[in-house]
Amino acid sequence: MTSLRNRIDDFLDRRAPAVPAASLADEQRLALLRRHGDFSLAYSTATQDGLSYFGGQDGYIAFQTKMGRHFVLGDPVADPAARAGLLARFVEAAGAPWFVQVGPRTAETLAGLGYLVNRLGFDTALPLPATDFSGSRNETVRYSERWLGKKGFVLAEDDGTLVSAAEVEALSTEWRAGRIVSRREMAFLNRPFLVTPGPLMRRFVLTDDAGKLVALLDYDPMFSDGEVIGYTTAFKRKVAGATPHAEIGLTKFSVDRFRAEGVPNVTLGLSPLAAIAPSGFAESALWRSAFARAFTSGFVNRTRFNLQGQAAFKRRFHGREEPVYIAFPKGSAFGMLALLRLVKAI
DSSP: OHHHHHHHHHHHHHTSOOOOOOOOOHHHHHHHHHHHOOSTTHHHHHHOTTOEEEEETTEEEEEEEETTEEEEESSOEEOGGGHHHHHHHHHHHHSSOEEEEEOHHHHHHHHHTTOEEEEEEEEEEEETTTOOOOSGGGHHHHHHHHHHHHTTOEEEEESSSSSOHHHHHHHHHHHHHTSSSTTOOOOSSSOOOOSSOOTTOEEEEEEOTTOOEEEEEEEEEEEETTEEEEEEEEEEEEOTTOOTHHHHHHHHHHHHHHHHTTOOEEEEEEEETTTOOOOSSSOOHHHHHHHHHHHHOHHHHHHTOOHHHHHHHHHTTTOEEEEEEEEEOSOOHHHHHHHHHHTTOO
C-alpha cells in the first residue's frame, strides 16, 4: 500500500508546476538567516532537509512538494521590503502554492493576491525583559523551578560537554515510544530531531541528583541585520514518568538565561489549531469550523496529536498569543489532504 501511495505521489509531483530552483549552499542560507531570519520558523527553513528554494542571493522562499502541490514553510527569508515582490513571483511560478504558518504581513500580502487566509493557531511570544515571571499568576512557574532545586535536580545550558550523545539518543528514543503515534513524528512544520544541535542552536538540560539526563530543551535563533533578536523552542524531550515540573522549570530557567543576556524575545512555538477565530481576511468558513472542531475533538487529541495539551502548556507562561495563518487558493479539499500527509498527521 505504501509503495502504491508513493508511486501516486511521484506521478502527481511530476505534474506540479516546475519552479525555478535557487541553488543556495548551506552557508548561503545561514548568511541570509542572519540578515533576515526574524520569525520562528526561519532557522528551520534554512536547515531542514528535503526543502526546495525559490529566490536567490538576496532572499528565498522554502517549500516542499506533495501530491502535486507546492507548500511554503513560513515567511520569506528576505528583506521585509522585498518579501511582497518575492511572494508574488513565487505564486506566479508555482501555480497555486499553499503557505503554512505565516505571519500577518505575509498573510496580508497573500490576501491581496486573492488567497483565502485562515488562522492556523498561535505562537506564544515572551517579550524580554518584561517577562520576568513575577506576580501571582506565575507562582506555579516559579514553584516548578524551586521544586526541582529542592529535589536535587540540576538545570544548565549544555555546550556539548554535560551529557553524551548516547544519553540524548536514548532519551529521544524513549520519548518517541511514549508519543500518541510513536511510529512517526510530525514533519515539515517540525524537522527531525538532531542528537547534536545544529549550528547556532542552544540546548538546555535537566539532570537528576545522579547526573542522569531527565529532559532537554533546544532553541533555534532568530536574527535581524546580523544580530540575535530571539530564540524559539525547537525540540523538547523528557524521560517517561518525568515530573511535570521538568518542562516548566527548564523553560523558565532558559528564558531567564536569555533575559540576562539581553535577548529581546523568546517564542514557544506553534500551538496548532488553538484559538481559532475569524482571520480578518477572506477565508474559508468550512476550514475555520473544521480546525476548531479538531482542537476540541477527543478522538484527535487521543489518537493523533495532543493539541489541547500543547496550548495549555504554553499558556502557563502567560505570553502574548500571536496568530499565525495558513493561506491557500479556493478549492482546497485535495490540497488539505496533501498537507496532512506532508506533515504526517495521517
